[in-house]
Amino acid sequence: MASTPALRSQGLLVGYGESAATAVCPPIDVSVPPGAGLAVVGANGSGKSTFLRAVVGLLAPLGGKVEVFGREVDEREAEFRSAVATVMDEDAAFPALTVREHLLLLARGHGVAKASDLVTELVDEFGLGERQRAMPAALSSGQRRRMLLAAAFVRPRKLLVLDEPEQRLDAGMRDRLVTRLRAERAAGVTVVMATHDPALVGAASHALLLTESSVRSTKPAQALAFIEAL
Numbered sequence: 001m002a003s004t005p006a007l008r009s010q011g012l013l014v015g016y017g018e019s020a021a022t023a024v025c026p027p028i029d030v031s032v033p034p035g036a037g038l039a040v041v042g043a044n045g046s047g048k049s050t051f052l053r054a055v056v057g058l059l060a061p062l063g064g065k066v067e068v069f070g071r072e073v074d075e076r077e078a079e080f081r082s083a084v085a086t087v088m089d090e091d092a093a094f095p096a097l098t099v100r101e102h103l104l105l106l107a108r109g110h111g112v113a114k115a116s117d118l119v120t121e122l123v124d125e126f127g128l129g130e131r132q133r134a135m136p137a138a139l140s141s142g143q144r145r146r147m148l149l150a151a152a153f154v155r156p157r158k159l160l161v162l163d164e165p166e167q168r169l170d171a172g173m174r175d176r177l178v179t180r181l182r183a184e185r186a187a188g189v190t191v192v193m194a195t196h197d198p199a200l201v202g203a204a205s206h207a208l209l210l211t212e213s214s215v216r217s218t219k220p221a222q223a224l225a226f227i228e229a230l
Helices: 048-055 078-083 099-109 115-125 141-153 171-186 198-202 220-229
Strands: 007-013 028-032 037-042 063-068 084-087 159-163 190-194 206-210 215-218
Touching (some): 028 206, 084 141
Antiparallel strands (some): 206 215
16 A cells, blocks of 8 residues: 655645735645655746745645645644754744754754754764854854754654755755755655755655746656756
């Protein structure tokens, strides 16, 4: 018997107005199995980030529906929050906590065993060792991005949703991120990401190509060709 999709949308319309007429792209139908990697690809303004916001419950659909592990998305539910980790295009952090304190709070709040050891590993992995005692406001934009990525990996997760995670990362850190995402998928975590980065698209198993006039499920190789043509 087939397993329940980690993510499934049917006739999903996304946008910021109040009716289907304001949708930013055609209806989105996609099904992502557990442990898969979906790269959401399209030009700027095609609806990639808007789609992800609907997936994580930050934006109500204009039509259709979206489910995570067989349940309609409701970010108010504890079960949903315990299964889904996100990095969106927002610098959300606790301003009065250091980098390390921020990560420890998240880990302990989610009941992670050996939270301090895990935080130490992630601080090292994301090159934040020398800045772990700094406040978020004192970090560079690239350092803040790395802190937010570490925050996603410090908590339990079955679905990881990333909005252009390559932003403000240097080449070496992007390579580390690709390695990490491959390891996430090998451990059974489903990865859904909007990205323009060829290496990240190459780490996916499925792709969703968004344009103003069409939505098409395709293979990562075809998505890469689209990116190269932009």
